[in-house]
Amino acid sequence: QVQLVQSGAEVKKPGASVKVSCKASGYTFTGYYMHWVRQAPGQGLEWMGWINPNSGGTNYAQKFQGRVTMTRDTSISTAYMELSRLRSDDTAVYYCARDSPYSNYIDYWGQGTLVTVSS
Amino acid sequence: SYVLTQPPSVSVAPGQTARITCGGNNIGSKSVHWYQQKPGQAPVLVVYDDSDRPSGIPERFSGSNSGNTATLTISRVEAGDEADYYCQVWDSSSDGGVFGGGTKLTVL
Numbered sequence: 480q481v482q483l484v485q486s487g488a489e490v491k492k493p494g495a496s497v498k499v500s501c502k503a504s505g506y507t508f509t510g511y512y513m514h515w516v517r518q519a520p521g522q523g524l525e526w527m528g529w530i531n532p533n534s535g536g537t538n539y540a541q542k543f544q545g546r547v548t549m550t551r552d553t554s555i556s557t558a559y560m561e562l563s564r565l566r567s568d569d570t571a572v573y574y575c576a577r578d579s580p581y582s583n584y585i586d587y588w589g590q591g592t593l594v595t596v597s598s
Numbered sequence: 599s600y601v602l603t604q605p606p607s608v609s610v611a612p613g614q615t616a617r618i619t620c621g622g623n624n625i626g627s628k629s630v631h632w633y634q635q636k637p638g639q640a641p642v643l644v645v646y647d648d649s650d651r652p653s654g655i656p657e658r659f660s661g662s663n664s665g666n667t668a669t670l671t672i673s674r675v676e677a678g679d680e681a682d683y684y685c686q687v688w689d690s691s692s693d694g695g696v697f698g699g700g701t702k703l704t705v706l
Contacts, residue, residue, distance in 0.1 A: 514695060524633075524641065524684050526695035538693050541599070574640060582647055583688035583695065584631035588640035 481505040483575050483589035490595045496563040499592045501575030508556035509533040512578035514585060515549060515560045517571040525571075529578065530558060565596045600689040602698035609704045616672040618701045620685030623666060628687045630668040632661060635682045635700075644683075645670060672703070680705045 486500040501513065515527040528539035530549040537549045548561045558575055573592045576585040603621040610616040620630060630648050633641035643652050645661040648668065658673045672679055685698040 516695075516697075523682075523700040524635075524686075524697040526697060528694070540694055541692070579646070582629055582631075584629075584643060584646045584686065585633075585641075586643060586652070588642075591640055 481577065481587045483577065483587055485573075485575060485589040485592045488593040488595070490597065491565050493566055493596055493598055495565050495596075496561060497565060497594050498559055498561040499573050499575075499594070501558045501560075501589050503556045503558070503577070506577075508551075509553055511580060513549075513551070513558045514576045514578055515547075516574045516576055516585075518574070518591075519568070519571040522571075527560070527573075532558060562594075565594075567596050570594065570596045599692060600687065600696050602685055602687065602696055604683075604685060604698040604701045606699070607702045607704065609706055610672075610675050611706045612675055612677060614675055616675050616679070616703055618670045618672075618683050618685075618703065620668040620670070620698050621666055622668075622687065625666055625668050625687065626664045628663075630661065630663045631686045632659075632670045633684045633686065634679075635684065636680075641684065675703075675705055677705050679703060 482504045484502045489497050509532045512529050514529045517525050530537045532551045551558045575589040577587040579586040632645040634644045635641040644659045648663040649661040660671045662669050682700045684700045689696050
């Protein structure tokens with residue numbers, strides 16, 4: 480069965496960077512785009528961007544351009560999301576999420592990784 | 599960028615029908631997807647491509663989309679349906695996803 484297992488919670492200081500991993504199993508990793516979505520405490524879902532695990536191509540939401548980098552390691556079926564120059568309002572749960580092969584919706588989600596930014 | 603507007607909250611009694619709207623400019627020309635999120639959990643897809651249901655989702659969940667409004671309808675609402683619901687579309691101009699602000703469904 481499809482599983483997306485993310486790395487554990489992180490606490491970072493303002494100005495630092497964080498890198499969250501997402502290990503995929505149960506399907507061909509390179510066959511499906513991977514999205515990253517975040518959710519601040521008590522707030523809604525916010526799309527951050529996608530990566531094509533086959534080519535490494537990416538597209539980032541304008542809000543995060545210049546601060547976010549999405550990469551992958553196909554040898555271990557793992558996607559990564561790195562966010563730099565962290566601010567307190569980056570405190571959120573970060574999800575990796577697999578794109579459906581048929582249309583642009585998400586069919587599987589990781590369990591989420593809480594990133595707390597605090598001095 | 600494309601904007602989706604949802605009501606912050608909807609309340610309904612058990613056994614009644616809940617309708618959650620998602621407004622957007624000419625949203626009827628896009629495919630709309632709906633997710634359910636319960637506290638402390640990742641979202642779950644409940645409707646895709648306006649009105650299709652993934653396997654395992656009860657028939658009580660249905661969707662429609664026309665003009666400037668898409669609607670998620672939950673029939674015979676149960677206590678277990680209490681959750682946040684988000685609509686989502688793909689914005690081809692930015693080649694990115696867009697979520698609505700979410701609607702909290704309360705079962706009275």
